[in-house]
Amino acid sequence: xxxxxxxxxxxxxxxxxxxxxxxQDVTNGNVVKTAKIAAAHLTEKPNYxxxxxxxxxxxxxxxxxxxxxxxxxxxxxxTASAVRNSNSEN
Numbered sequence: 423x424x425x426x427x428x429x430x431x432x433x434x435x436x437x438x439x440x441x442x443x444x445x446q447d448v449t450n451g452n453v454v455k456t457a458k459i460a461a462a463h464l465t466e467k468p469n470y471x472x473x474x475x476x477x478x479x480x481x482x483x484x485x486x487x488x489x490x491x492x493x494x495x496x497x498x499x500x501t502a503s504a505v506r507n508s509n510s511e512n
Contacts, residue, residue: 430464
């Protein structure tokens with residue numbers, strides 16, 4: 423990835439690819455488009471997907487009374503904007 427000019431963590435990118443593949447309605451399952459979305463998020467905030475996971479886990483505990491990841495697009499979309507606006511971490 424460094425050859426392509428990216429300096430983010432490959433593990434974070436892998437997590438991002440898995441998360442973004444849930445949005446096949448946007449990318450039509452195109453891996454290149456999905457990679458560009460993940461790369462854009464990581465360029466903006468290098469730990470974007472780690473933060474997203476924390477927000478999702480927190481949200482699922484508060485709203486649904488259990489810990490763990492809730493795999494719904496609605497919850498991911500809602501918390502993604504909170505991650506982008508987070509100044510407390512990174």
